[in-house]
Amino acid sequence: GGGRGGRQVTPGNLQFSQNARNTSGMVSQMPLQGQNQAAASAPAPPPAAQPLTAAALASASAADQKNMIGEKLYPLVQKVEPNLAGKVTGMLLEMDNPELLHLLESPDSLLAKINEALLVLQNHNQMK
Numbered sequence: 736g737g738g739r740g741g742r743q744v745t746p747g748n749l750q751f752s753q754n755a756r757n758t759s760g761m762v763s764q765m766p767l768q769g770q771n772q773a774a775a776s777a778p779a780p781p782p783a784a785q786p787l788t789a790a791a792l793a794s795a796s797a798a799d800q801k802n803m804i805g806e807k808l809y810p811l812v813q814k815v816e817p818n819l820a821g822k823v824t825g826m827l828l829e830m831d832n833p834e835l836l837h838l839l840e841s842p843d844s845l846l847a848k849i850n851e852a853l854l855v856l857q858n859h860n861q862m863k
Contacts, residue, residue: 787839792832801828804835811839815849819856826852 787807792800805828812827813820827835827848838845 787836792836800832804828804832804839807839808835808845811842811845812849815846816853819853822856823849823852826855 787803792803795803805824808827809820809824812824816823827838830838830848838848
């Protein structure tokens with residue numbers, strides 16, 4: 736029965752319910768599990784075509800804000816690290832939203848954070 740699918744990147748104990756619906760219309764029929772991979776293949780306009788506005792973020796719930804930011808972040812991460820884009824994006828989404836918005840506007844800062852995340856993954860994999 737029910738339960739969560741996949742790993743959630745939301746902070747704290749926030750959980751998505753199985754009947755949650757995205758009312759903003761940004762993403763069509765996106766499954767709960769594998770949300771990062773699904774965002775890349777969703778039949779939505781290119782991410783650059785829909786600028787992320789403060790007003791749009793302010794009117795969204797915390798979970799929707801993370802999704803909206805994640806949808807913008809994923810293609811940028813994918814350009815740098817195509818093989819681990821979903822994993823790295825998920826790691827970055829654990830940061831606070833204001834920091835994430837800064838990363839979207841600053842390619843240098845984003846690249847530094849991507850490299851930091853890759854280093855963490857590399858160290859983690861060596862410990863196994």
